[in-house]
Amino acid sequence: MSARRGNLVLFRIGIQNDGVVRDRFTISAEGAASSGYRVRYFYGTREITSAIEAGTFETRSLIPGRRQTIEAWVKVRTTASKGSYVERLVAISSLNDPSAVDAVKFEVSRR
Numbered sequence: 001m002s003a004r005r006g007n008l009v010l011f012r013i014g015i016q017n018d019g020v021v022r023d024r025f026t027i028s029a030e031g032a033a034s035s036g037y038r039v040r041y042f043y044g045t046r047e048i049t050s051a052i053e054a055g056t057f058e059t060r061s062l063i064p065g066r067r068q069t070i071e072a073w074v075k076v077r078t079t080a081s082k083g084s085y086v087e088r089l090v091a092i093s094s095l096n097d098p099s100a101v102d103a104v105k106f107e108v109s110r111r
Helices: 049-054
Strands: 008-016 025-030 037-043 067-076 085-094 101-110
Touching: 008 025, 008 085, 008 101, 025 049, 037 049, 037 085, 067 085, 067 101
Parallel strands: none
Antiparallel strands: 008 067, 025 085, 037 067, 085 101
């Protein structure tokens, strides 16, 4: 996704329990810092950026088939140079089965 300086870009990340028992999930994000962008994460109105970046955020307990959504907001700062970008890889891991991992990547570039 590309955006102009000063714009905000929203990504909604859905976490769904595809298992057969109640489960919680840990969410973490990786990506290089970029001074031209600010990435923040929210669960509802609660900011969870530090927990996501530390890999310690856990969802509420989800019954099979249930879903929870978090939001990633990316601010393109006025200092972002044309053609620059920021990307994040968000990993979602089951607490019941840590080998069950899913991931989503998002990217924002400056127009």
